[in-house]
Amino acid sequence: MRTRLPAFTRFRWPAGVAVVALAAAACSTTGSAATDTHGLTGTPIKIGVLANVSGPTGASEASATKVFQAWAAHTNQAGGIGGHPVQVVVKDTKEDAPAAAAAARSLISDSSIAAVVAASTSTDAAVGSILADSGLPVTGGIGYNPTVWGKLKNWFGLTTTFPQVVNMQIASAQPVGGSAISVVACAEEPACVAAVPLFEAAAKAAGKTYSGTMQVAAASPNYTAQCLDLVNRKVNFVQLSISPAVGVRVVKDCQAQGYAGYFGSSASAISPTLYRTANIRLAGALNAFPWWADTAPVKAYRAAMSEQGVSDDDAGQPASTAMWASGELFKKALTSAAGKASDPVTRQTVLGAYGKVKGETLDGLLPQPITFTAGQPAPPVNCYWLYQYQNGAFAGSAQPTCPS
Structure with missing residues (x-):
């Protein structure tokens, strides 16, 4: 029998990189x-x-x-x-x-x-x-x-x-109303798009609109064009398959272009570098216990x-x-x-x-x-913890989600 836990509090860390292939399914x-x-x-x-x-x-x-x-x-x-x-x-x-x-x-x-x-x-x-x-x-x-x-x-x-480490990213879009989903992936490493076909299939199986994959280069001066494209296609959930440092730049540029949806980040892609970005709204799934519980x-x-x-x-x-x-x-x-x-x-x-x-x-x-x-x-x-992050605080379900 599963151990039931009390509800999470909304826990705030005081103010104060790994490249991910959709939660790193890629792969002295x-x-x-x-x-x-x-x-x-x-x-x-x-x-x-x-x-x-x-x-x-x-x-x-x-x-x-x-x-x-x-x-x-x-x-x-x-x-x-x-x-x-x-x-x-x-x-x-x-x-x-x-x-x-x-x-x-x-x-x-x-x-x-x-x-x-x-x-x-x-x-x-x-x-x-x-x-x-x-x-x-x-x-x-x-x-x-x-x-x-x-x-x-x-x-x-x-x-x-695997494969829940991919599927859980689609599951994390559901609680925040993510219906039109896109992936922003790094352009430098093939691993960043290795799991995209699985992600796309999971999105469609869940009844979501898959709005395509967009590759971005870390060396680009800005991501204005890509962000405008996301806004014009009415995307409301953007899965980040890029390093947190590049993710911060994408988030800021998209916010400046009027993107008002959530960004997805799961498993070991989640880091303070990303979630401390001003006004960011994140949703995702944790493959290990939530540190704020x-x-x-x-x-x-x-x-x-x-x-x-x-x-x-x-x-x-x-x-x-x-x-x-x-x-x-x-x-x-x-x-x-x-x-x-x-x-x-x-x-x-x-x-x-x-x-x-x-x-x-x-x-x-x-x-x-x-x-x-x-x-x-x-x-x-197969189980994981769903979370959301906005206004500088984490929140989520107390009970791990365990699909069949």
Whole structure:
């Protein structure tokens, strides 16, 4: 049975990049600081993080990495996992397939690494089989590439998977009256339009008018002509398949041309860079828990971020909450499996623990009850959280939406 949550409050962050293919359906350097063990003397549990820290569109994934490091420090401060301190080793994929593959092999060759979390959506395909075949478990993170998540063994996904990661964008248009839908996509990368046929089909299946795809170049001085076209075609929901920085420019130009509808942004495309744009109206779907929710587990997340000195900009996006949820599930799964503080925690220990995860929701931090079976690919995650954002505040349903 699903856990019902109380209604969200309208939560405001104080004032203060990833290229997306319609929520990124497209598709080494050690950067970790020493994790504070807080005096714990047990055998350490070392977790590798494959993260796009320095790539051109890696802002949200770099933020998510900070959150995971903060989770480890917070966990150690509270006694670790059964007395075992957690240590985090970050490998920067640089948004580059060869670099990502080299980083994955580096983690595999280090026998002290017990598990990996993935925070480099653009390179999942480059490392998928390498990690699946190695026996090094990927215990969550951020991802929806259908050739990896839900397809390969030892990849334990927790966030919304394909095809719902595309369909949920159409679903997010419904509550805000989006009836004539268009996509604004980047012109530089084929990945930005890779999911457009699926998006168009989902729009038509939902009875929406699909008003076409418009590609824009980051180097363009303005987007006045494109925005006028959207207004003339009476589009009232524009899905953004561009980096947040370019998205801000498109939003401002379209506002100046009289566009009064909503902009769509979902999954790891949502970032403070975009949602802090003046007078923006956003609607979309989250593939990880909403950071503004008024529930005990989410309040604990915000308190931990404050305690660990993580900024609201880094904590306030779904890529970051996905990494926190991954850490919390790891802690819960390993608490009884880790053994004595002096016992080593190996990859087999982690695989055994994850094979026993049954119907887990983490009290609402996961989008649906999660069950894993040893030696089998993780089941699809079909649920997500719908949200709206306007007047500087988030609002949305307290209950994840779970299509059939």
